[in-house]
Amino acid sequence: MRRLVALMRSPILPILAALMVLAACGSAGTRAGGDAAAATPTRGGSMTVITAGGFNTWPNLDPVMPGTANAELRNSIFGELFHQGPGGEIQPSLASGFTKSTDGLTVTVELRPGLMFSDGTPLNADAAVWNMRRALDPATACPCASLFTVVGSVAADGPERVVLSLSQPYPPLIPAFVNTAMNWMGSPTAFEQAGAADFGQRPVGAGPFKVVSNQASQRLELERNPTYWEKDLPYLDRLVFQAAGSDESAYAAVQSSTADAVVGISSVDILTKAQAQLNVIPIPAIAAAQLQFNSLDPPLADPRARQALIYATDIQSLTDVIGKGLYKPTQSPTAEGGLFFQEEVPGTRTFDLAKASELVREIGGLHVKLGGFGAAQSQTLVTAEAIQAMWRKAGIETEISPEPLATLLENYRTGNWQVYLGFSGAIDPALRLGTDYFFHSKGPNSGVADPKLDALLDQAHSSDDPAVRQGLYSQAFQVINDEAYATFLYQTNGYYIARKSVIGLDQNAKWASWERVSSRGA
Incomplete structure (x- = not known):
């Protein structure tokens, strides 16, 4: 399980201190995996996930680009500095934690040591700064920029520290990272080599999986990233996201065992019907x-x-x-x-x-x-x-x-x-x-x-x-x-529909961490 180490050097409590199991000098804990965590995960194999409803398009996977790509796709490729867990709890992932200055005008994000992108290049403070500055650059027109108007500058302080200077205290800063380009780390080297257009279709990140092939808004094939920071994850060797034209076709794919799980079905009738033979797993609502x-x-x-x-x-x-x-x-x-x-x-x-x-x-x-x-x-x-x-x-x-x-x-x-x-x-x-x-x-x-x-x-x-x-x-x-x-x-809860063989999807979080999901077979 993922260890939680949040750095609390500032005398002011971080925004989520009451919601994270932390002590004044940092403490260890685990990322919750829900009831399904009790089942023993299996290693290897592949899984196909059908995306439906509002999750079934990804015209461009580049973190800064607008689009409707489900966060789970981008989390799987780029990883996350911070992960949103049960109850909105913010949990460190690629980051090991953050600290705040006494006046709240400086926030320092600490990266885990030795992080790498799936192309073998380092994810250090300089790379993180490159990603954040790109997200905040008005020229990129990133939809996320409106959440970070108080951020005046971003700079590296050593190999693993990123310092954000704010124009005023902003308690929601770290929660604002989640599901935005500020949270997803892409390889600067891969971007420079591929160019913006190709990078958007075949991006390179620091997540648990790397892109094998991508047919935009149709089929995205991923494979295990051997450089991922959690050495025992992901469990799967291969993960495929496949778009469906309707809730009915998505449900039919899981019924017929041509797919393992579905995300994005909104039809109450289908969700009710699926309970008879499949697992219907609630996704905690934030709305x-x-x-x-x-x-x-x-x-x-x-x-x-x-x-x-x-x-x-x-x-x-x-x-x-x-x-x-x-x-x-x-x-x-x-x-x-x-x-x-x-x-x-x-x-x-x-x-x-x-x-x-x-x-x-x-x-x-x-x-x-x-x-x-x-x-x-x-x-x-x-x-x-x-x-x-x-x-x-x-x-x-x-x-x-x-x-x-x-x-x-x-x-x-x-x-x-x-x-x-x-x-x-x-x-x-x-x-x-x-x-x-x-x-x-x-x-x-x-x-x-x-x-x-x-x-x-x-x-x-x-x-x-x-x-x-x-x-x-x-x-x-x-x-x-x-x-x-x-x-x-x-x-407004969402739901996954999954075959009984799927293990670890019940994570009680807004977005599933697919690196923690496996299958016990047919």
Whole structure:
């Protein structure tokens, strides 16, 4: 198992100290592997993983390039400086840990000694700096750059230390690495030899596997990287990711044993059916489905209108009928796979049709437009139609209005929206699509302007103490509930479907570490 050594030389506790098993001078632990870790892994062999839904395209594997490549593909090739484990816990991987200066303006990332890329070149501080500077360079237009605007410079300090200088303290810095180009290490030598275009198709990294062949968005073949830092991993000799055209074809591949596992199936019917003969393994959610209200304009500037919508929403029915038992309710904009998860918020309004009807009569009727999703999102559309039917019983008239992403974002910018059915959540609430994003007055997707809520979120964003941050977010969630700025429906768990022979996939983490997965055979 992977040893955890986090360096804690700074007198200020790192952001995740309460969530990592660490002592003041560093301590050892293990990366959790879930219940499946109890099974004895086998070495060798190959495995085919079908990617479906939002995971089935990878036009370019270069870490800095935009695209929808599943993080598990890039993690497998490039490795990770830091890994997101159960409960959002940040665990060192290629990095051995990090330290912060007393003023929070300097963060030092420590690399493990002797790291190598799969081409045999060293992954030292200079190579890591090359990767980070490339990610932050405006010329590369990396989507990750917006998460690191406080980073003023990146420099090597010896062979294994990377120093990031910040313009202001930024507690979510290390969580922000996860699933971005800042976390994935590519070989500078391979990039210079291949050029940007070829590197994007046949990249070289420091992960547990190396690329054998790649048909973009169709089939990616990987083999064991003998230079990987964990000498006993990966278990598999070969790992293949194969794209599927639909949930049905992905499921059929595993049923027929032409594939070993599937990631990305969203069809509740297929997931329910698969439980009879295959393993259906939950992926901890970091996002929560929400009904978000624009409280800045009529009719939802009136808190009674917002309350009526909440009282008219039968969340338990949605989870039972729409989710068929696969969705977990939540009362906050966080989920169990991220930091500062809070499942219940005191005083949360629950389904009360009589109260909803009373409020609608009191305000003289209510008509709202429900959007926030595209016409192609069939599962979300089904949920919207179920909510429309519920609200109708309370006398609420609802116009369902699917719209393309560009329109949705423009409507957020101009305030031209009323109710959006969507998702909030991030590994850290301060990051993109987290609580700040939707409920701070300066959030790009916010329908709220509440000085009290802003103050709580600002303090939570700037504190270095995890316990303090937990308390501040708890207060912020209470304000969101009390003022009826949104209602939260359920956590949006994903699922793997795998053959019974697959061992080690139940890792209780957002992204599986495929180096820890093996197969006991047919």
